[in-house]
Amino acid sequence: MPTRRTVMKAGGAALLPAAGYGVSAAARAATPAAVELPEPFSVRMPIPRTLTPVARTATTDFYEMTARTTTISVFQGTTTEVYGYNGEFPGPTIRARAGRRVVIAQTNQLTMDTAVHLHGGHVPPASDGFPLDVIAPGATRTYEYPNRQQATTLWYHDHAHHMESEHVYRGLHGFYLIEDPREEALGLPSGAFDLPIMLRDARFAEDGSLHFEPEDFQNRTTILTNGRPQPYFPVAARRYRLRLVNGSNLRSFVLRLGDGEEMTQIATDGGLLGAPVPTREVRISPGERVEVVVDFTGRSGSQVVLADEHAGAVLRFDVGRAVYDASRVPPVLRPLPALATPDVERKMSLGIDPQDFTFKINGKSFDPNRVDTTIRRGTTEVWEVTNSDAFTIPHNFHLHLVQFRILSRNGQPPAPSEAGWKDTVPLGPGETVRLQATFHGPPGRYVYHCHLIDHSSHAMMATMELTD
Ligand SMILES: [Cu+2]
The missing domain is CATH 2.60.40.420 (Cupredoxins -  blue copper proteins)
Structure with a gap:
């Protein structure tokens, strides 16, 4: 078992033996030397390719993607095996239009389960990448994204139960951009x-x-x-x-x-x-x-x-x-609506249990079969979220399904840089953030969790169910 001291030193990466992540001392001793890095600025930054739909209708763009291993050349004279959507690292970019549906058939050609989450997307539960809603090796699952939200930069990534940290680390991530006419009319660089x-x-x-x-x-x-x-x-x-x-x-x-x-x-x-x-x-x-x-x-x-x-x-x-530049940054971008009056208040506490070094929210490790929070559709809630690891361990907090607004950080108004629509908020050691969200959406199960995903993979995650 790790000691309190080693846990603190490791910044909270204590391991749950039950999760099968144990690394032996021998394995650690055998850790290979690091690759020789190239001269700085010797390679050009690639821009991930924009994926082309395989079909379009009046309302919907259809895509196909496959998660598979692929070999890329990151360093001269060596090759690197990664996981990539369509074999690309990062994966291809989806460009969606607000109000126009995207349907993606996701095939899993890896040897273990995957699940795809559209981070920041307002999506139905069956398409949210709930950790048990996996795509078995060789199988295909279809995800439907209504894109009924404003223009924004989202990303998609793996969310398979206990495996998202390794899968994302190995390359299962890509951009998903939603565009709308109102943003285009502003004249921002495009x-x-x-x-x-x-x-x-x-x-x-x-x-x-x-x-x-x-x-x-x-x-x-x-x-x-x-x-x-x-x-x-x-x-x-x-x-x-x-x-x-x-x-x-x-x-x-x-x-x-x-x-x-x-x-x-x-x-x-x-x-x-x-x-x-x-x-x-x-x-x-x-x-x-x-x-x-x-x-x-x-x-x-x-x-x-x-x-x-x-x-x-x-x-x-x-x-x-x-070059000629007609772009501009207008003084008004998109005024934020007035905050609704909240109906419900809740408290969420993220921390590492000092008894057994497990990662918990409100004293519980993730159980996908337990409902932690039941929310009536349409209600507006204020969540007071605290990082209860008061010493050195950072967390953050990601809410699926909805965007929220930060009301305060440690009792102070949010900085202008975080005063807009958010789905993920950093929580330094001991910090408390109050956030407000209105939970519109289809009924069903979703999750909220720490997005330091080595932590969420180790069960710093909880479920919420939207009900009528
Ligand atoms: Cu965390």
Whole structure:
């Protein structure tokens, strides 16, 4: 058993023996040396391919995807086996229109169960990737996404019971963007000037293989930006929209641009902010999305590095010639509606049990067959969510089905950067966030959980059931 001391040192990656994650001391001693990293900025950042529907009707776009292993070349002279949707790493991007349905037939060609969750999506229960609603090896499951929500940057990823952390780590993640005319009318940078960027950490062994051990997260020191280590990306001297998602299992990023240059935050998890927020720092915990507009105007010939406070450079923009730029960031983006009057208040506490080092919400580890929270459809609830690990262990909180608004953080009003629509909120040690959501949606089972997904895989998750 781990001691309290080792648990604290490991930042909370205590293992549940029952989950089959035990790693022997011998295995740890045999941990291979790390791969030799390439020179920084020697590879170009890829932009994940946009997937083409296999069929379209008046109301619906139909897609097909297959989760399978694939071999990619991340480091010169080595190959890396990863899991990829359609064999791509990250997976292909879905571009959906608000109000237009997307149906995806997901085939599992891996050797273990998978489940697909559309993170931030307002979806029916059978399509939410509930951890037991799995796709068996060789099987296909059809997911239906109504896209009855505003323009936003979502991502899809694996959610299979106890396995989501390893599956996501090995590559089962991709972008899902919802677009709408109201956002397009604002004139934000679009098309080739609208860049989805997924950041995540990883550990590679000397032979290039991707190394996954839940206890080993402190050695996940290679940051991948759209699947490549420290890439460059050529940009024109104009404005760009960056859609940042943190696809790491545990790592949070604190991102700065160049010498602390200003960026303009325009969106949170669930879509546009009411108004743009100038910022010199973007904080983004696992699962969250932050969108910024960066203006390279007047920077021709320069190189501008996006860097994390701890991990260093994650991406370099190489600024080319000036081009005509009709884009803008208007002073009003999408005003937030007034908050409804809440009907129900609840308290949620996330913490590691000091008795047995298991991960719990309100004193319970995840049981997919237990209903933890019953919610009447249409009610507005305030949830006071606390990270009860008061020392060093960070968590965050992700609610399926709905977007919420943050009412307060530690008794103070939310910072402007998190005052918009959210589905995932960071919780530093001892922190308390009050959030409000209105639970519209079809009846059925959903989950809420810590999105440090090594924690949710270890049962820091609970169920909610929407009822009539
Ligand atoms: Cu956690």
